[in-house]
Amino acid sequence: MIDTQIDYLTQEALRTSGVYGKRDQVIIRGKGAYLWDDRGRRYIDLTAGIGVANLGHAHPRLVAAITQQASTLITCPELFYNDRRAELLGSLAGVLPEGLERVFLCNSGTEAVEAALKFARLSTGRTDVVAAMRGFHGRTFGALSATHKNAYREPFLPLVPGFTHVPFNNFERLAAALTQNTAAVILEVVQGEGGVRPGSREYFQAVRQICEQRNILLILDEVQTGFGRTGRWFAFEHMGIVPDILALGKGIAGGVPMGATVLGPRVRELPVGVHGSTFGGNPLAAAAAIASIEIYKSERLVEQAAEQGAWFLDRLSRIESPHIREVRGLGLMVGVELRSRVFPVVEALTELGVLALIAGPTVLRLLPPLVIDRSDLAAAADLLEQALTVLDGEENTDG
Template sequence: MSYLFPTYQRWEIEPEKAEGTMIFGKDGRQYLDFTSGIGVSNLGHRPKEVEQAIKTQLELFWHVSNLFPQSIQEEAAEKLAEASGLDCVFFANSGAEANEAAIKLARKATGRPKIITFLQSFHGRTFAGMAATGQDKIKQGFGSMLETFIHLPFNDLQALENELDAETAAVMIEIVQGEGGVHVANEEFIKEAAKLCSENGVLLIVDEIQTGIGRTGKPFAFQHFGIEPDIITVAKGLGNGLPIGAAAGKAELAEFFGPGSHGSTFGGNPISTAAASAVMEIVFDKDFLQKAAENGNYLFDLLQQHLCSMDIVKEIRGLGLMAGIELTVTAQPILAEMRQAGILALPAGEKVIRLLPPLNVTREEIEKAVHILKGTLRKHVITA
């Protein structure tokens, strides 16, 4: 019997310890982790620099509340603002909370009610997050959703032009739809969407919860397209396992988030912001990002080389070290077999295998993962 609500379909592996790219199970086996804690451990498990930053802050104070100025918050906020080209940061505890902050800020700053998002998107499991999400399956059983969220086809510029109006506060978009199946935005669509928002006084919110903090080979995925969002949201990789999220916005939005307008008891916790500052110090280094981008290209080259000819593989897509392999069959049984073979990967919808290795993964580890994936898929081709 478990005393936990059964909200997760848990795997058969219980971790005992984890280090780098490896998880060591209580079953005595070790597993190459290409989940990164669902895109969280971008530097692998227990990176020394981040661990030391956490230990240093633990010996100072754990929590004093946001009534106090805290230098560690300012340090982390400055790094996030400089890397994103934005100006002001609100710290939360998760991606869903970061998106809640962004939605509230957009509506308050514009005085408009409507938020446009996209089909297959995922923005969290709070009521605003669910309402923003373009997937019906996460809304089932919860009754009526919050109003004024509109979901359009992804990469459909005409649909966006038709829907965007004087009631629209913001367009909220993922550059790569992670949970929705690893669908990458079209460059023309992203650039034109940004232009439409600017011309119509609509705020552009880019949800970088999964794509941010180096995952795509740049600090943030929007930087591949040269656009300037008004707000971005980050979480996952920001704390490398410590709970933290953030919404960053342009300077002119600061007046709408004054005292009493928004808040969080634990948001900007000093332990989490110390971890985030250490993470950003490493990840935003130019040479580190260049190597991560090269490893992403290497991963895609191997996937294309070894999997494209298989009838079971429908499409390979992604950006940086964020890969999706769409199959013609259900992914879960194949993922279970991969775990038995020592490699951990994720689903992204019913038929997509998602690979999210740490950004400092080695080429040898990439080769091993692709070899195991190929061998597992080959068995299914033979038995199909």
């Protein structure tokens, strides 16, 4: 078995693009909140494919829907109408607030953001965008221009002009950055990659209000926070606001690639031919998304995320470790900020059978499938306590 693993690793390492820093596990199978590697080792999955597998892995109803659709019709561009696509648009409307109805379907989060930015320009006739420091919106040129992290941006300069970054959750700084030429403000409700940082209700309400006063569109990027992750269908519900444009991805179709840009009434009608995607709205992904939305509802996964998330956050907050600076999050989107580098803890956790993510150099990011059992969350928390001891003797910084 070990030889097989080395073979996969070597083959992939030889021929991959090189842009990913990969861990050594060869993951070949999943079920619910568990993943298995090619040695037959089982892991509790707190990554969910980076916040994608909200329904867990290999959910039988999702598998059945995909299988059924694959044998019926996989592809059908938006040259034509399609039964599954029509049904999906209805399902989405059923879980979104009234008014958020027109949808551009695409294939990833970055494409959903890209479309949001283009539609904001078209609708307002202005060019500029205000985004947040520590914000992450994707890797294509428009989305990357909204993304803050210098390491992602710098190799690709010059980016799209007109983007300004202001401190997140600071209304005065955001208001001061708005100009006559601002088309949109783009924000995550809980910054994910930037360290699992929820914004406040007051902040989002003030931003909502000023965007209306100045005829600016508010784009919320809920690629990571959407579809139950934070204990509501969409994280903006915690804030008591509704965006003008909503970017969705990740959990929308249970793991089948899909993105969506949802437009509210303040966005003008879009001219035919102005944007498009060959794969966008394909019946296979649409069938997966319809089934996923049904599963979110019938298994009460949004409520589950709220309940399990509150329990998990409380459990993690009780860990007494000199290495933890703060535990924060919303629903099943949890960050554990450490006083030193997080990667040794991720490695120790992997050894102990738990897969976790990072968000910056010192934050452990935990995004379990929303179907995870309480007993697995409890086991993961116990193992995290154990893994943290790998830092004993490391110098803690308080910066």
